Amino acid sequence: MKRTLGEKVFQYFDAIIMLCILAIIIFPFMNIISLSVSSREAILTNSVSLWPKGFNLAAYGKILGSMLFLRSLVNTIGITVIGTFLAVMLTLMVSYALTKDFLGKKFVTYYFLITMYFSGGLIPTYLVVAKYLNLRNTYLALILPYLISVFYIIVMRSQIENIPSSIFDAAYIDGANEYQTVFQIVLPTIAPTIAAISMFFALGKWNSWFPVMIYTDYDKFWTLQYYLRIVVFSKFLEAKNSTELILEEAQIPEENFRMAAIVLVALPIVSIYPFVQKYFVKGIISGAVKG
Amino acid sequence: MERISTNTVNRHKSAKSLSVKFRKSIPIYMLLIPAMLLLLVFHYAPIFGIVIAFKNFSPFKGVLGSKWVGIKYFINFLTDENFWRVMKNTILINFYQLAFGFPFPIIFALFLNELKSNKFKKVIQTVSYLPHFVSWVVVASIVTTVLSPSTGIINSFLKSVFNIDPIYFLVKQQYFRNILVVSSIWKGFGMSSVYYIASLASIDQELYQAAAIDGAARIRQTWHITLPGLRNIIIVLLVINIGSMITIGFEQIYLLYNPLVYDVGDVISTYTYRLGIEKTQYSLTTAIGITQSMVNFILVYTANRLSRVLAGWSLW
Numbered sequence: 001m002k003r004t005l006g007e008k009v010f011q012y013f014d015a016i017i018m019l020c021i022l023a024i025i026i027f028p029f030m031n032i033i034s035l036s037v038s039s040r041e042a043i044l045t046n047s048v049s050l051w052p053k054g055f056n057l058a059a060y061g062k063i064l065g066s067m068l069f070l071r072s073l074v075n076t077i078g079i080t081v082i083g084t085f086l087a088v089m090l091t092l093m094v095s096y097a098l099t100k101d102f103l104g105k106k107f108v109t110y111y112f113l114i115t116m117y118f119s120g121g122l123i124p125t126y127l128v129v130a131k132y133l134n135l136r137n138t139y140l141a142l143i144l145p146y147l148i149s150v151f152y153i154i155v156m157r158s159q160i161e162n163i164p165s166s167i168f169d170a171a172y173i174d175g176a177n178e179y180q181t182v183f184q185i186v187l188p189t190i191a192p193t194i195a196a197i198s199m200f201f202a203l204g205k206w207n208s209w210f211p212v213m214i215y216t217d218y219d220k221f222w223t224l225q226y227y228l229r230i231v232v233f234s235k236f237l238e239a240k241n242s243t244e245l246i247l248e249e250a251q252i253p254e255e256n257f258r259m260a261a262i263v264l265v266a267l268p269i270v271s272i273y274p275f276v277q278k279y280f281v282k283g284i285i286s287g288a289v290k291g
Numbered sequence: 292m293e294r295i296s297t298n299t300v301n302r303h304k305s306a307k308s309l310s311v312k313f314r315k316s317i318p319i320y321m322l323l324i325p326a327m328l329l330l331l332v333f334h335y336a337p338i339f340g341i342v343i344a345f346k347n348f349s350p351f352k353g354v355l356g357s358k359w360v361g362i363k364y365f366i367n368f369l370t371d372e373n374f375w376r377v378m379k380n381t382i383l384i385n386f387y388q389l390a391f392g393f394p395f396p397i398i399f400a401l402f403l404n405e406l407k408s409n410k411f412k413k414v415i416q417t418v419s420y421l422p423h424f425v426s427w428v429v430v431a432s433i434v435t436t437v438l439s440p441s442t443g444i445i446n447s448f449l450k451s452v453f454n455i456d457p458i459y460f461l462v463k464q465q466y467f468r469n470i471l472v473v474s475s476i477w478k479g480f481g482m483s484s485v486y487y488i489a490s491l492a493s494i495d496q497e498l499y500q501a502a503a504i505d506g507a508a509r510i511r512q513t514w515h516i517t518l519p520g521l522r523n524i525i526i527v528l529l530v531i532n533i534g535s536m537i538t539i540g541f542e543q544i545y546l547l548y549n550p551l552v553y554d555v556g557d558v559i560s561t562y563t564y565r566l567g568i569e570k571t572q573y574s575l576t577t578a579i580g581i582t583q584s585m586v587n588f589i590l591v592y593t594a595n596r597l598s599r600v601l602a603g604w605s606l607w
Contacts, residue, residue: 006508006509007509010405010509011405011406011407014402014405014406015406015411017402018402018403018406018411018415021399021415021419022414022415022418024477025418025419025421025422025477025481026418027444028433028436028437028444029421029433031436031437031442031443031444032432032433032436035436035442043442046441046442046447048442049444049447049448050444090325090326090329093322093323093325093326094322094323094326096322097319097322097323100319102312102315102316102319102320103309103312103313103315103316104316108323108327111327111330112326112330115330115334115335117588117591118338118584118588119334119337119338119584120334120336120337120338120339120340120341120580121337121341121563121577121580121581121583121584122560122563122564122567122568122576122580123563123567123568123573123576123577123580124336124337124338124340124341124343124577124580125333125337125340126567126568127337127340127343127350127573128332128333128336128337128340129333131350132336133332144329144332144333145329145333147326147329148326148329148330148333148334177318178318178319178321178322179318179321179322182322203424206426207425207426207427207428208426209426209428210541210542214568225426225428225429226428228428228429228432229428229546232428232431232432232435233431233432233435233546255442258432258436259436262429262432262433262436265426265428265429266425266429269424269425269426270421270424270425273420273421273424274417277417277420277424280420280482281420281485284482284485284486285485285486285489
């Protein structure tokens with residue numbers, strides 16, 4: 001098809017708009033990276049914007065050498081791995097069970113669905129976890145309340161319903177019990193869905209910090225996001241028992257330190273996301289279709 | 292006599308089949324019990340815990356030991372002008388975010404779709420997802436840095452191009468809501484656009500060829516083919532967004548706001564947090580939470596009904 005002059009002009013115009021959008025996303029990141037590696041003089045004279053001036057990695061060294069950062073990193077990895085594993089297993093078990101016929105199915109289905117529309121809200125939940133179960137200052141408070149997502153149960157259930165019944169019949173003839181069916185037949189068959197839902201859970205858990213803020217008092221429970229929140233938003237007063245963060249070394253400007261913290265906390269996700277984004281896109285689209 | 296005996300037999304039989312069914316269901320229950328227990332403790336117990344909104348709750352006396360006070364706390368907050376201030380902010384901020392944030396991904400998807408180079412398209416798309424993947428803490432840190440009066444690129448740009456003195460954006464009431472709207476769009480537009488990009492890809496290409504043969508210009512094709520093709524997904528997403536209007540926004544606002552902008556930026560969730568967790572006014576904030584859930588339920592329900600009527604799609 002021949003392209004008219006108007007269409008050619010539009011192509012250029014379109015490309016320029018897209019480049020502007022690219023810049024709007026990338027420039028803030030460049031600003032932060034530049035500030036994190038620029039020299040002390042450049043920072044103190046406010047002369048850094050998009051490109052670094054001078055070179056200075058002292059802030060990175062300081063953060064990577066600090067126990068508080070490493071502890072936060074280990075906590076984040078631990079909570080993400082354990083939380084995601086448990087959440088996915090529970091989702092799989094429930095989703096499979098809800099595709100079967102059993103006594104009380106209607107009640108159980110509603111039992112799960114209702115939680116999508118009603119909740120006790122922040123304060124009653126906080127009181128149950130912190131005052132009644134006494135889970136304050138435990139890792140359990142950061143993991144257990146966040147394991148069930150009925151939305152993913154619905155998505156996974158519809159995937160299991162799509163498995164041809166001949167597969168289940170074969171398993172039944174081979175004498176497989178329900179647990180073997182779930183973990184040896186269903187799990188591998190819907191592996192792509194399991195992978196996608198694991199990633200959704202993992203991203204949510206990796207990025208969470210609110211439970212740390214409300215359920216814990218000591219920095220040994222910090223996660224990376226919470227660490228960053230304390231560093232950047234300087235709410236040192238709220239950070240009980242944290243002595244390590246105070247920047248007694250005057251040679252590192254606070255700005256360097258904060259920016260390096262942003263870079264280090266964002267880095268794992270930023271370097272992984274290009275490889276996993278397609279699962280998220282697929283998951284989001286199929287979630288919208290399946291509802 | 293005969294009838295009675297068949298009845299008993301039937302009842303006996305159904306009781307027996309019930310118990311058989313129960314026994315057969317046990318392995319299924321085992322799969323369900325862990326998740327149901329977790330929901331019981333962390334979801335249903337708090338739902339029953341909302342009775343403290345009607346009591347003068349103190350953690351030392353417990354739920355049962357605290358005195359009933361009726362709807363005292365509901366009257367308390369409904370007559371408190373601070374509550375109406377945060378209510379107004381909640382509605383306004385969510386409304387602005389919807390009004391400006393909702394069309395943006397659609398426009399982005401349309402422009403992206405018109406690009407001829409697939410490679411360029413892929414790059415733009417991938418980069419546009421980036422802010423979705425980083426946490427609100429990271430995004431709020433970026434916003435604070437970029438808007439900083441000393442080191443931020445916005446102020447250095449304003450200084451070098453328009454020679455404007457540094458502006459303290461985050462403590463100025465007139466900018467705060469704009470910052471919330473823009474940072475939400477920045478974080479979310481890429482990911483939100485995937486719905487539209489997927490729908491655009493599924494529009495029958497023959498329609499465009501037929502229109503081109505009929506002499507319809509590109510812009511008319513967009514109006515008559517592309518937008519109608521997106522109609523349903525637009526309705527569905529709009530409905531979902533309206534349904535979640537009142538619940539979103541805690542992390543973003545909590546991280547970015549400060550007492551100087553409470554007047555325009557404090558919303559129900561941040562207000563509840565400060566009053567409930569920081570100032571331990573458990574009964575009052577639970578009463579606010581109940582009201583919020585009720586409004587939310589009405590929104591979700593209405594939105595769902597609307598979607599069923601308009602797009603033939605609903606959550607349940």
